[in-house]
Amino acid sequence: MLSVEDWAEIRRLHRAEGIPIKQIARVLGVSRNTVRSALRADGPPKYERAERASIVDEAEPRVRELLQAFPTMPATVIAERIGWTRSMTVLKKRVAELRPVYLPPDPASRTAYVAGEIAQFDLWFPPITLPVGHGQTRTAKQLPVLTMVCGYSRWAAGVLIPSRAAEDLFAGWWQLIASLGAVPRALVWDGEGAVGRWRGGRSELTADCQGFRGTLATKVLICRPADPEAKGLVERLHDYLERSFLPGRTFTGPADFNAQLAAWLRLVNTRPRRALGCAPTERIAADLERMLPLPPVAPATGWRSSTRLARDHYVRLDGNDYSVHPAVIGRRVEVLADLARVRVACDGRVVADHERIWAKHQTISADEHVTAAKALRAARIGLLRPAPVSEEVQIRPLSDYDTALGLTDGGVA
Known part of the structure; x- marks a missing residue:
C-alpha cells in the first residue's frame, strides 16, 4: 500500500516541479500505474496504526x-x-x-525570500477572555488565533478558531490559504501537535498533515526546537497584534473578534514595511503569481463522522448536542462541521443545518425538528391506541334472563 508521504510527494513533484510520471516512478521506486493512481486520487490513502509507548518515556x-x-x-x-x-x-x-x-541559540541572520516560496503559520494566544454565548467565556488557550505571513510580500492574515483540535486547525488553515487565492510552495510551522514535530533529527508530519499538503501539492516544514528565527515573521506579527490590535478593544464574541481582526489586517497590509521599503499590497501580486494554484478539489477539513441517529434525534459535536429531523431516526447520517456551521446529511440530503456554537454542553434545537417530533409521536400513539366501539350495546331487563333460565314467579319450573 502506498504511504501517505509518498502519495503527497508524488503530487508535489508532478504539480509543483513538473516532473513526468516515468521519472517520478523511477525516483520513488514505484510503478507508473501507482503514480497515475496517486495523481487521480482526490484524497490520501487511508492508513491507521495504533501508537505504542516507548520504553524511554519513563526515563x-x-x-x-x-x-x-x-x-x-x-x-x-x-x-x-x-x-x-x-x-x-x-x-x-x-x-x-x-x-x-x-543548546544555546545560534546567531541570527537576515533571510531573503523568493516570491511564492514560503508562508509562515503559527497560533497566537491573545491575553483576553472572550464571551462565547450562553453565559460562558473562553480564554486564549481555548480559542487560539491561527496566523499567516507570506515571506516575500509580508502579507498577513489570521482567523480565530474554536480549538487546537486537528479538525478546527486544518479548517482554519485552509480558510487562510483559500482567502489568499494561491498555495505557497512551502508552509512553515512550529512543532504544533496536529501538524507535526521535530523528532530524531528530522521533521515528522502527522497523517492528517500529509494528506492536507498532498492535496495542495506543497511542502510543510517543521522548525527545529529553540530556533525562533525560523519563523520570525509570524512571531513579529504576534507582537504587533498585542501592541497595536488589542489595546482599547472589546469583543462581543468570536464573530466580532474575527470581523475586527480582518478589518485591522486589511489596514496593516497597506502600511509600508521598513525591511521591504514598500507595503505588502505592492508585492502580493508578484507573490501570488509565483505560488501554486489552488487544488481543483478542496482538502477534506473540519469535523466528519458517521453515526446512526438515535431516538432522541440529536447528534453530539465538540461537547454540544444538535437536533436532526426525526424523520431519519434509525438511519445512518453523516455529521459535517466547519468553523461556522454544523450540518447533518442522510443519503445526500441535508436534514440539519445549525450555526456552530462555541460554548460547551449546550443543546441546540431547531423549531421545525421539535414540531416534527411532536407530530410523529402523536401519530405513533394514535396507531397503538385501540379504536373505540362504534355500535351501542343493548341493555336487557333481568326478567329476560329469568325466562331464559326457566324461572317463573312462583319458583323453579
Missing part, C-alpha cells in the same frame, strides 16, 4: 534534567548516569530529539 524526565545542566553530555554518559540497561538506539534517538531544546 525522559531524568534525561531532561541532565541535558538542562549539561547540554552537550553524550548519550552514552547519560545512559550511565540514569542506569540505562535497555537498547541504546532508542535512548540515543530520544536524546537527539531533546538536546536541541537545551
Whole structure:
C-alpha cells in the first residue's frame, strides 16, 4: 500500500516541479500505474496504526534534567548516569530529539525570500477572555488565533478558531490559504501537535498533515526546537497584534473578534514595511503569481463522522448536542462541521443545518425538528391506541334472563 508521504510527494513533484510520471516512478521506486493512481486520487490513502509507548518515556524526565545542566553530555554518559540497561538506539534517538531544546541559540541572520516560496503559520494566544454565548467565556488557550505571513510580500492574515483540535486547525488553515487565492510552495510551522514535530533529527508530519499538503501539492516544514528565527515573521506579527490590535478593544464574541481582526489586517497590509521599503499590497501580486494554484478539489477539513441517529434525534459535536429531523431516526447520517456551521446529511440530503456554537454542553434545537417530533409521536400513539366501539350495546331487563333460565314467579319450573 502506498504511504501517505509518498502519495503527497508524488503530487508535489508532478504539480509543483513538473516532473513526468516515468521519472517520478523511477525516483520513488514505484510503478507508473501507482503514480497515475496517486495523481487521480482526490484524497490520501487511508492508513491507521495504533501508537505504542516507548520504553524511554519513563526515563525522559531524568534525561531532561541532565541535558538542562549539561547540554552537550553524550548519550552514552547519560545512559550511565540514569542506569540505562535497555537498547541504546532508542535512548540515543530520544536524546537527539531533546538536546536541541537545551543548546544555546545560534546567531541570527537576515533571510531573503523568493516570491511564492514560503508562508509562515503559527497560533497566537491573545491575553483576553472572550464571551462565547450562553453565559460562558473562553480564554486564549481555548480559542487560539491561527496566523499567516507570506515571506516575500509580508502579507498577513489570521482567523480565530474554536480549538487546537486537528479538525478546527486544518479548517482554519485552509480558510487562510483559500482567502489568499494561491498555495505557497512551502508552509512553515512550529512543532504544533496536529501538524507535526521535530523528532530524531528530522521533521515528522502527522497523517492528517500529509494528506492536507498532498492535496495542495506543497511542502510543510517543521522548525527545529529553540530556533525562533525560523519563523520570525509570524512571531513579529504576534507582537504587533498585542501592541497595536488589542489595546482599547472589546469583543462581543468570536464573530466580532474575527470581523475586527480582518478589518485591522486589511489596514496593516497597506502600511509600508521598513525591511521591504514598500507595503505588502505592492508585492502580493508578484507573490501570488509565483505560488501554486489552488487544488481543483478542496482538502477534506473540519469535523466528519458517521453515526446512526438515535431516538432522541440529536447528534453530539465538540461537547454540544444538535437536533436532526426525526424523520431519519434509525438511519445512518453523516455529521459535517466547519468553523461556522454544523450540518447533518442522510443519503445526500441535508436534514440539519445549525450555526456552530462555541460554548460547551449546550443543546441546540431547531423549531421545525421539535414540531416534527411532536407530530410523529402523536401519530405513533394514535396507531397503538385501540379504536373505540362504534355500535351501542343493548341493555336487557333481568326478567329476560329469568325466562331464559326457566324461572317463573312462583319458583323453579
